[in-house]
Amino acid sequence: MLDDSKPLFVAVAEQIEDGILDGSYPEDAAVPSTNELAAFLRINPATAGKGLGLLVDAGVLIKRRGIGMFVAPGARAALRERRKLAFEDQFIAPLLREAAALGIGPEELANMITKEVAR
Template identity: 75%
Template sequence: MRPSRRGASASRRRKFRGSLRQGLTPHPVPWFISGVTNQATSSTPNNRGTTSGDPVLDESKPLFLAVAEQIEDGILDATYVEGETVPSTNELAAFLRINPATAGKGLNRLVDAGVLEKRRGLGMVVAPGAVELLRRRRREAFAQNYLAPLLREAAQLGITPRELAQMITKEAS
């Protein structure tokens, strides 16, 4: 007697679900998961009243910018090294459950900035010098977003730069 196709398929689905429960992935992408997740998952109820478990992106900015920032963070913390591929547009879209066009826009933004390169047959690759480029850009943004307002506030309070340096040194130790 020949086994029904329905039973065999159900058996494969159970094996697949079991492997996911054990932490195995059907496609070897642990580098992708560690580099793109935002270390939190959504705990908001979905239509069925259960939590969705979707990866959380920073919703205070456009999604494509959040995707680009997550890839940048992965480059800075050496999840993606120079010359190594980053997740594809479709991988990002599937994992983050966003439109592939949105994921592509985030990756293309990094290509335009010179952080990633498109290589035929490989996909997007971290460009040589990307780490230094990102550090330089982020330092400039840090100075503009944090130091300038700090210095303005210190001046309004009558705190000299020397006193401010002493306060920072004291807090850092």
């Protein structure tokens, strides 16, 4: 359920981000509390809290004392921009590396992508 290639609290933060990106948590909506998240994911509450803390620090979530954490206005667009930057590093670069190893040139690769999109 959680990406184990990353520290657990980072995976927790990314899972909440995914929920914001796909609209599960709309802007101004509440996200699960630390304890709810810990119980659901079966992880230590401190880890869950650290994951949420990352998102507060990044301005993705807003803490309202005594009430809970809410998705910040504009968080979805900001996340999408940030993920686009990471996309190049995480997906395009390895794609090109593997293509080069297989002797697939840029033109052939572009054709393959166009064909796949049309499917």
